Amino acid sequence: MPWKLLWRNVLGHPVRSLLTVGAVAVAVFLVCVLDAVTSGLTRTLNAASANRLLVQSAVSLFVDLPLSYQQKMASVPGIEAICKWQWFGGRYEQDKGGFFAQFGIDADTFLPSYPEMKITRGSYDDFTKQRTACCVGDELADKYGWQVGQTVPIMGTIFERTDGRPWEFTIAAIYHSDSPAVDNQTMWFQFDYLRESLEQGGAEGPLGVGVYMLRMAPGTDPVAVQQAVDAMFENGPQRVQTTTEAEFNRQFISMLGDVPTLLRLIGGAVLFAIFFAVLNTMLMAGRERTRDLGVMKALGFTDRATGILLVAESLLLCGLGAGVGIGLGLLAEAPFAVATAAFLPGFGFDERTLLLGAGIAVVVGVVAGVLPGRRAARLTAIAALREVG
Amino acid sequence: MAEAIQLRSVTKAYQRAGESLRVLDELELTMAGGTFYALMGPSGSGKTTLLNLVGGLDHADSGTVMVGSVDLTQLDGSELAAWRAGNVGFVFQGFNLLPVLTARENVELPLQLTPLSRRQRRAQAERALQLVGLGDRMDHKPSELSGGQEQRVAIARAIATDPQVILADEPTGDLDRSTAAAVLQLLQRLNRELGKTILMVTHDPQAADYADKVIHLDKGKLGRIDANPGRG
Known part of the structure; x- marks a missing residue:
C-alpha cells in the first residue's frame, strides 16, 4: 500500500483537509462534552446516598x-x-x-x-x-x-x-x-x-x-x-412527597426536560452532519483522483488496493480530527468542570468518553470512505484514464 | 530474449448508443520480442484497443492474446493486475504522473508492488531516472518539470520494474517536435540497448520512423506490416 501517497494526497489539498479535520475535531469535541455531561448526570445520580431521603411539597419544589x-x-x-x-x-x-x-x-x-x-x-x-x-x-x-x-x-x-x-x-x-x-x-x-x-x-x-x-x-x-x-x-x-436522594436528583434534573435524550439527539445530529461533510470531501477527492486511480491500476495496483486507499484517507482525516477534538476536550475539561460544578458536580471525561470520541471518528471515517472507495475499486483503468481524455 | 506477442482471432466490440461497434475484428497479429513497433491507422481503427488488450487492461470478447507464454484472456482482474505489475510498462500521451509525488516517488510507485526493500526501491528508481537523463530532477514534482521531462519520468516509471514490454499510447502527442524527437530516441535506446519490446501507437509518420516495423490497422483488421527502411 502506497502510504506515502496517502499522506501526500491529504497534504496536497491543505485547506480542504484542514477544514475537514477541523469539522471532525469540533464534532468529536462536542460529542465528548455532551457525553461527559450525560455521564456526569449519571455519576451524580449514582453518588446519591441510600440512607438519605428528601421530603418536599407534593405540589412543587418551589412550595x-x-x-x-x-x-x-x-x-x-x-x-x-x-x-x-x-x-x-x-x-x-x-x-x-x-x-x-x-x-x-x-x-x-x-x-x-x-x-x-x-x-x-x-x-x-x-x-x-x-x-x-x-x-x-x-x-x-x-x-x-x-x-x-x-x-x-x-x-x-x-x-x-x-x-x-x-x-x-x-x-x-x-x-x-x-x-x-x-x-x-x-x-x-x-x-x-x-x-x-x-x-x-x-x-x-x-x-x-x-x-x-x-x-x-x-x-x-x-x-x-x-x-x-x-x-x-x-x-x-401541606401534602408531601418523600423520595430517595437519587430520585430527588433525577426529578430535579428532569425539570429541565429529558436532558440525556436531548443531548444524545444533539450528538446524533452533529454526527449525521459531520458524516456528510466527510463523505462530501471523500467523494470530491475520489472524483479528482480518477486519473491517478486509473494510472495506479494500469501499473498493477488491484481494485481492492485503490479502494482501501480512499477508505484509509477518510480514516486518516477523521483520525486526525478525533485527535484534535479529544485533545481540545482534555484541555477544556478542567475549566468546564469548574464552570458546571454548581449544577453538574460529576462532569468529567472518563476513558469511555474518550473511546466514544475515537470510535465515532473511526466509524465515520470508514463509512464515509466506503462509497468513494467502492467507486474507486469498481473503476476500470481504461474508464478512469478515458474520463480525463 | 524479450517475449513475443501473439493475437489470434481477437474480436472486441463496444456498445455505443445501443449499437455494438466492433473495434477489432478477428485480428491475427504476431509481434517478435525485442522489436520496436509503431502502430498506425485512422481514428477508430482499433489501435488503442489493441494496446489495452496487449497490456492486460481490457479483455477480448473472443480469441487469445498471448504475451510470451501467458494467455491474458485466461486471467481474471486481479491476476491481470499482478501480471501488469511485473511484465508491462505504460507510457501515456498525457504523461499521467501523480501530481502530489516527486519524480522519484512516481517512478518508485510500481516498485511498491515488488518485494524490494525501501532502499532497493529508491536505488532502482534513481537508476531509472538517471537512465532517462533526469538524475538532477528526482525531487521535482511534475508541475516543476517541462512536458518532455514529464514524459521521460513516465518512461522511467514504465521501465522501473524492468518489464519486457513497453506500451506507449501517442507518447509524443503533447510534445513539440524537438522534445518529441528526444523522447523517441529514448524509446529507441531502450529497445536497442535493453532489448525491450515496444508497441507505440502514433498518428505521426515521423514518430513511426523511429520504430523497426510499422503495423497498419484498418477497421479492426490488420492492414499491413512495413519494415522501416531506416532501421536495420
Whole structure:
C-alpha cells in the first residue's frame, strides 16, 4: 500500500483537509462534552446516598413546607436525624454576574449526614456555634480568594433585609467533597439565622422549609419511612412527597426536560452532519483522483488496493480530527468542570468518553470512505484514464 | 530474449448508443520480442484497443492474446493486475504522473508492488531516472518539470520494474517536435540497448520512423506490416 501517497494526497489539498479535520475535531469535541455531561448526570445520580431521603411539597419544589413538620417527622421510626434545606437565592455583591448556591441548613445535623464532605480549613464547630457563620466549598473559596474569618456580603433576592443592606456571613469552615453528590461551590449557613431574622422583622420573606433531609438509621427500610412520612401529612396542611436522594436528583434534573435524550439527539445530529461533510470531501477527492486511480491500476495496483486507499484517507482525516477534538476536550475539561460544578458536580471525561470520541471518528471515517472507495475499486483503468481524455 | 506477442482471432466490440461497434475484428497479429513497433491507422481503427488488450487492461470478447507464454484472456482482474505489475510498462500521451509525488516517488510507485526493500526501491528508481537523463530532477514534482521531462519520468516509471514490454499510447502527442524527437530516441535506446519490446501507437509518420516495423490497422483488421527502411 502506497502510504506515502496517502499522506501526500491529504497534504496536497491543505485547506480542504484542514477544514475537514477541523469539522471532525469540533464534532468529536462536542460529542465528548455532551457525553461527559450525560455521564456526569449519571455519576451524580449514582453518588446519591441510600440512607438519605428528601421530603418536599407534593405540589412543587418551589412550595415551602411548614417548620412544624420537622418535629412530627422525628417521631417516625428509623429516622435518625433531620436537616432543613432552604434555598436562599442571594447575589454576591462583588460578583453580580456570578452565581453560586446558598442554603440555610441545620448545622448540628448537616455535616454528620454528609460524611462525603471533609472540612479542609477552619472549624465546623465554629460554624455551629456562630449564628452568622457559613461553610463554603473550597472551589468557591478559591474562585473568590476567600479565607476563613472573612465576611461575605450577600444581597437577598427572596429574603431581603429590611434595612436594605446585604446579609453578612462569616466564613467559619471550608469543605471539600470528592463525591458528585455534593458540589464544592455551595455556601451553607445556619437556617436559624434566617428564621430569627424573619421572625424578628430584620428581614422579609416566606418562613418555611424547601426540603427536609431525613437521615435513616442503618437497616431502616426506606420505603416504610417514605410511606409513613407521606401518610403523616396526607390531610395537609401541606401534602408531601418523600423520595430517595437519587430520585430527588433525577426529578430535579428532569425539570429541565429529558436532558440525556436531548443531548444524545444533539450528538446524533452533529454526527449525521459531520458524516456528510466527510463523505462530501471523500467523494470530491475520489472524483479528482480518477486519473491517478486509473494510472495506479494500469501499473498493477488491484481494485481492492485503490479502494482501501480512499477508505484509509477518510480514516486518516477523521483520525486526525478525533485527535484534535479529544485533545481540545482534555484541555477544556478542567475549566468546564469548574464552570458546571454548581449544577453538574460529576462532569468529567472518563476513558469511555474518550473511546466514544475515537470510535465515532473511526466509524465515520470508514463509512464515509466506503462509497468513494467502492467507486474507486469498481473503476476500470481504461474508464478512469478515458474520463480525463 | 524479450517475449513475443501473439493475437489470434481477437474480436472486441463496444456498445455505443445501443449499437455494438466492433473495434477489432478477428485480428491475427504476431509481434517478435525485442522489436520496436509503431502502430498506425485512422481514428477508430482499433489501435488503442489493441494496446489495452496487449497490456492486460481490457479483455477480448473472443480469441487469445498471448504475451510470451501467458494467455491474458485466461486471467481474471486481479491476476491481470499482478501480471501488469511485473511484465508491462505504460507510457501515456498525457504523461499521467501523480501530481502530489516527486519524480522519484512516481517512478518508485510500481516498485511498491515488488518485494524490494525501501532502499532497493529508491536505488532502482534513481537508476531509472538517471537512465532517462533526469538524475538532477528526482525531487521535482511534475508541475516543476517541462512536458518532455514529464514524459521521460513516465518512461522511467514504465521501465522501473524492468518489464519486457513497453506500451506507449501517442507518447509524443503533447510534445513539440524537438522534445518529441528526444523522447523517441529514448524509446529507441531502450529497445536497442535493453532489448525491450515496444508497441507505440502514433498518428505521426515521423514518430513511426523511429520504430523497426510499422503495423497498419484498418477497421479492426490488420492492414499491413512495413519494415522501416531506416532501421536495420
